[in-house]
Amino acid sequence: MNQHSHQFVETYTGLVxxxxxxxxxxxxxxxxxxxxxxxxxxxxxxxxxxxxxxDEIFELINRILKAHLSEDEYHRLFLKDEHHHH
Incomplete structure (x- = not known):
């Protein structure tokens, strides 16, 4: 089963x-x-x-992840690592 989803772009009908x-x-x-x-x-x-x-894309993404996700959220939501424990 795929862990990643990109459904928003398939279903969004609002203004871009x-x-x-x-x-x-x-x-x-x-x-x-x-x-x-x-x-x-x-x-x-x-x-x-x-x-x-x-470099710019990599740094931007990492800066945003570090600013707004806890370590737990980073593992669960970004890495999709459901088995991460402290």
Whole structure:
């Protein structure tokens, strides 16, 4: 069984746009990230990206994870490690 889901992008029928209101901004970020991380798109883009772009994405994601997730949430929600114990 797959552990990861990207269902939002498949079912979202709302507005995709940025700067109107917080809800639309949040939904647009989810939509964009799920579109961006699509396997076929990533396989095409990843080889074209500069090392600086790779670094920037890696650092941004890690900064957000560290700022907003406990260690337990990091293991459960990001790593999908259901057997993590302190």
């Amino acid at each position: 746009g940025f700067g109107m209101d917080r809800d639309t901004d949040q939904n647009t970020i989810i939509y964009y990230l799920q579109k961006f991380s699509d396997d076929a798109l990533m396989q095409h883009l990843i080889r074209k990206m500069t090392q600086e772009e790779l």
